[in-house]
Amino acid sequence: MKKRGWVWLVASALVLTTTAFAVAGSADSEVEAAYIEKDGLPVVGSYENLKKLLAKDLQQQKLMYKTTVAMESAPVAGSAEPQSAPAAANVAESAAADYSTTNVQVQGVDEADVVKTDGKYIYQATSNEIRIVQADPAGKMQLASRLSYTEGTFEPLELYVDENRLVIIGQSFETLAIKKNDSAKKVKIAPGYHNLHVEMLKAQVYDITDKQKPKLTRELEMEGSYLSSRKIGSNLYLVANHRINTFQIMEDLGDPAPMYRDQAPDKQAEPQKLPYGDIHYFPESLTPNYLMVAGVDLDKPNQKMKVHSYLGGGENIYASMENLYVAVSEYKNEMPKPSVSSSESNFAPINESVSTTLYRFALKNGNLDFSGKGSVPGNVLNQFSIDEHDGYLRIATTSGNIWRTDEGTSKNNLYILDRDLKIHGKLEGIAPGEKIYSARFIGDRAYMVTFKTVDPLFVIDVKKPDAPRVLGALKIPGYSDYLHPYDENHLIGFGKEAEAEKDIAYYQGMKIALFDVTDVTNPIEKFKTVIGDRGTDSELLHNHKALLFSKEKELLAFPVTVRTLSSEEKANRRIQAYGRFSFQGAYVYRLNLQEGFVLDSTITHLSAEDTLKAGDEWYDSKKNIRRILTIGDTLYTVSESLIKSQKLEDHQPISTLSLTK
Incomplete structure (x- = not known):
């Protein structure tokens, strides 16, 4: 792999993980050049504004950095290895x-996915190669070709197949070592840390007209670790999280603006840094992370990839044919009010509240345009807790803590948001003391499985967006982690059997169940098997x-x-x-x-x-x-x-x- 002159310094041993905490009192008033664009989101504007926006987080990192440097007199066992993105x-x-x-x-x-087929060939992604296998006829299976990658440079994660086009999505890495005679002061890096590391989300596009000789036609890259992707027709959409290296900012090691590149293999293109005037931020979520979103119409080779960056992070992705939603959890801690009665404990638990902010991007012809945001109480489990239907967004959440027995105990909720992402209807307080293990929206119904010691399956009517209501519930041992529609009146649940002992449930073997919801007021478990x-x-x-x-x-x-x-x-x-x-x-x-x-x-x-x-x-x-x-x-x-x-x-x-x- 060729050395890239554009690799910037990252102290990979100082990778710090934080939760997306909401920042009270944003730095908007101190940011000189920030302005509101037509989409309603402010922009970062400049490097100095970025530092002001992240001032609170940077201060915390400086304290940690000083502690780290103070310990540098101790022998260093070795620098940390760069962490790969999860497969x-x-x-x-x-x-x-x-x-x-x-x-x-x-x-x-x-x-x-890691495996796809087009009805003739099977395509497989592994950690260091792509295989194309002629699978039909089955009696004459043979390997048509394989694409191999040097370990540590590119890791294929998933792929798409579309007629004669193969799209490979993966993570590229480059790690450079600082020579020993480069002092810490000279390179402005903490003593003992000797790795330079850059991580890019990469999509490789191959022409597979000849399955034995795949031809690389395009490479799309943007800085960050892969979160998710979607493909609608020829339009490819990519989402990544790029952790901002706060050490780089504290030590003025270089411009931390995110990079991207769109190139043909025979036309090497220099990476581009997004100007700060094009980087937006979410005032409610000022965290040292860039949410990177990109789109491109693969049928138009001359159309450049559109890249957008937002100061903030993404957790769960849901996409309809028209919109892509990014869900982000926002946590707030509130100290309990002092007790008047001396008989009450002085150690009341901190009240932690969580909400989910949803950022919507309109999808059209390979473009993603920010088109709104909304917020609901509680935390989202996964993409199946979110669904768009007839112009409304339905979302299931869990709020509170499952182990608390006071007013802070867990509750489960369903919210329906209108086109402006304002709450239009809601159903709150479902199954107090439990949490959502799976959810599924199918037409005018929502199905929700909660669990603590038994598995209630709730059937919820969402036909009237302003008045969702529980139609029926079934309580049985175990729980479902995933719900899959069989037909309009039957649902398959995949999860675990469970047995309780002294109010504590222990999961057992894998359970598969077929639920009959023909009578919505009285759902039944028609069949089940345990593995x-x-x-x-x-x-x-x-x-x-x-x-x-x-x-x-x-x-x-x-x-x-x-x-x-x-x-x-x-x-x-x-x-x-x-x-x-x-x-x-x-x-x-x-x-x-x-x-x-x-x-x-x-x-x-x-x-x-x-x-x-x-x-x-x-x-x-x-x-x-x-x-x-x-x-x-x-x-x-x-x-x-x-x-x-x-x-x-x-x-x-x-x-x-x-x-x-």
């Missing part, structure tokens, strides 16, 4: 073609893209790691006891409304020797099945090491392709 990841049935597609939240809004014992887990419980589901094919499949107790352990079981590793692979079910869940097949990429050697734990994740997909009447399971194919009808094996070099 992302992940497949449901396409009605228009006979192959499965990624399980997405909103139809028409594609989400990147393994305590410790059993599935990526599906944390990532919806791991699911393969086709109602038409009566097919349900997902990867799972199973832990089981021996018969003796079950006879003398404590509900806190964890099982031992017994299986990793795919569970494939037949699902219909007459039979429920029928286990048709279990598939593993582990050999019998692997299982014997595993003992209580299994560590070789390269053989873990990550995704299951279908092409025609063939089922494929994909791990980093193998692709296996088998017939859907009788699950007879067809072939196995090794992917290791």
Whole structure:
């Protein structure tokens, strides 16, 4: 990889993590050149204004820095290694073609994944390469090509496939060492810290007309770590968080404005720094972080990527066909009022309140334009807690603390916001003392699962935006981490079974349930099955893209790691006891409304020797099945090491392709 002259100094050993706390009394009045643009958001304006806006945070960092430097007389064991961005990841049935597609939240809004298929080829992203595999015909699977990357320079995370175009999204890194004869004073860096590190979100666009010779046609980069992305038709939208290096500002090591680059491989382009006049800020959330959003129409190679930067951070992303929303938690701590009665404790808990601010960006032809913001009490669990429908935004939140029993106890809420992102209707105080484990909006209904010792499934009517109301509830053991629609009157829940002991619930094996909500006032658990014992887990419980589901094919499949107790352990079981590793692979079910869940097949990429050697734990994740997909009447399971194919009808094996070099 070529050395980049534009890499700026970052003391990577001083990476500091903070929560997005709301700042009381913003620095607006002290910022000289800030002004309000037509979209209603103020801009940073200049480097000096940036320092003023972040003055409170910088002061805290200076105190920490002084403490750090004071300790420099002690021997240094070694400088910290740069931290990679967390890997992302992940497949449901396409009605228009006979192959499965990624399980997405909103139809028409594609989400990147580690595995995709176009009905002929399978595309896979691993930590250091991209594989393109000819999968059809299944009996003649072969590797068409692979794109390899030097470790530590670029890490593929996810990908998109669109006809003859492959988009790879990943994180690029460059770390430079300061020579020992460069004194700390000379380079203005704290003694003992000798790493220079830059991190960029990168999207590589390949022409894959010739699958054996993918051709790189474009590279899009912006500074920061990958948060999420969406693709609508040919329009690609990227979202990243870029942590501002406050040490760089304190020591005047250089301009901390974020960088971006859009280039063709044969036309090297210099990186561009966003001018401070184009960097906006959210007055309610002045944190040392840039939220980076970018969009581009990939069908228009001459259209430059549009990059926008906002002082603040992003946590959860939701996108409809028209808008993209970024949700950010804002925390405020209030000291309790002094007690008049001496009999009351002087150590009352601090009242912590949390709200969620939603920033909306209008999507059109590869452009993202800020179009409004709103706020609701409570915290958002994930993207499925947010939904846009008929011009309204619905959002489910949890406020308070699940372990408190006073007025600060947890409560669950549902808010409906109008086009101006003002609260139009609300339903508050659902299931006090519990918190949301999953939520799903489907048409005029919302489904919410809360949990502490049992699993209430709430059915909520949201047809009237100004008056949402609970229609019915079902209380059963366990909980659902993910809810997936089966049809308009049935819902599939994926989560954990649970058992309670002295008001404390302990999760057990993985639970799958089919809920019947035909009678909305009396929902029932029509079918359920439990896999393994305590410790059993599935990526599906944390990532919806791991699911393969086709109602038409009566097919349900997902990867799972199973832990089981021996018969003796079950006879003398404590509900806190964890099982031992017994299986990793795919569970494939037949699902219909007459039979429920029928286990048709279990598939593993582990050999019998692997299982014997595993003992209580299994560590070789390269053989873990990550995704299951279908092409025609063939089922494929994909791990980093193998692709296996088998017939859907009788699950007879067809072939196995090794992917290791």
